[in-house]
Amino acid sequence: MLKVYLxxxxxxDWREQITQxxxxxxxxxxxxxxxxxxxxxxxxxxxxxxxxxxxxxxKGAQMNAIRTRKGIEDADVVVVRFGDQYKQWNAAFDAxxxxxxGKSLIILHGPDHAHPLKEVDAAALAxxxxxxxxxxxxxxxxxxxxPS
Numbered sequence: 001m002l003k004v005y006l007x008x009x010x011x012x013d014w015r016e017q018i019t020q021x022x023x024x025x026x027x028x029x030x031x032x033x034x035x036x037x038x039x040x041x042x043x044x045x046x047x048x049x050x051x052x053x054x055x056x057x058x059k060g061a062q063m064n065a066i067r068t069r070k071g072i073e074d075a076d077v078v079v080v081r082f083g084d085q086y087k088q089w090n091a092a093f094d095a096x097x098x099x100x101x102g103k104s105l106i107i108l109h110g111p112d113h114a115h116p117l118k119e120v121d122a123a124a125l126a127x128x129x130x131x132x133x134x135x136x137x138x139x140x141x142x143x144x145x146x147p148s
Contacts, residue, residue: 001026001027001028002025002026002027002028002076002077002138002141002142003027003028003030003074003075003076003077004027004028004029004030004075004076004077004078004079004138005029005030005031005071005072005074005075005077005078005079005098006018006019006029006030006031006079006081007031007032007068007071007072007078007079007080007081007090007091007094007095007098008079008080008081008082008083008088008090008091008094008108009081009082009083009085009088009091010032010034010036010039011083011085012083014081014083014108014131015029015031015034017131017132017135018079018131018134018135018138021131021132021134021135022135022138022139025138025139025142025143026142027138027142030071030074030075031071032064032067032068032071033064033067039060039064040057040060041056041060042059042060042063042064043056043058043059043060043061043062043063044056044059044060046063047059047063068090068094068097069097072094072097072098072101072103073101075098075103076103076104077103077104077105077106077138077141078094078095078098078103078104078105078106079106079107079108079134080094080095080098080105080106080107080108080120081108081109082107082108082109082113082117082120083109084110084112092120095107095120095123095124096120096123099123099124104125105123105124105125106124106125106126106127106128106134106137107120107121107124107126107127107128108127108128108129108130108131108133108134109127109129110129111129114127
């Protein structure tokens with residue numbers, strides 16, 4: 001079974017497109033908590049409130065990092081999506097962490113991000129523009145079948 005960690009942008013349905021497209025393949029998917037409020041507030045919900053927003057955010061980020069690091073470490077392939085909205089610094093960290101661990105890395109972003117992400121893309125084994133291309137990569141890796 002191929003273990004795939006889906007990291008990055010949480011505001012679109014790209015994860016669902018990949019998991020649906022990969023039905024029938026021997027793949028197990030994992031990823032971050034995509035409920036934005038739960039992700040932001042997990043630290044204070046578990047460890048207690050913080051008066052300063054900096055510490056509120058830091059508690060959440062550190063708890064999420066436990067999940068993210070474990071997911072990336074356990075994965076065979078890491079897919080990192082950079083979306084059109086927001087600055088996804090966490091996605092850049094995840095890509096660097098996966099690359100440093102020697103994980104097979106697939107970067108997913110539109111053509112408008114090709115220049116700003118050129119260094120991130122250089123660390124990847126594949127750079128895809130669509131979730132369907134990611135599915136086709138996984139299919140090829142597992143079955144050696146080319147898209148029809």
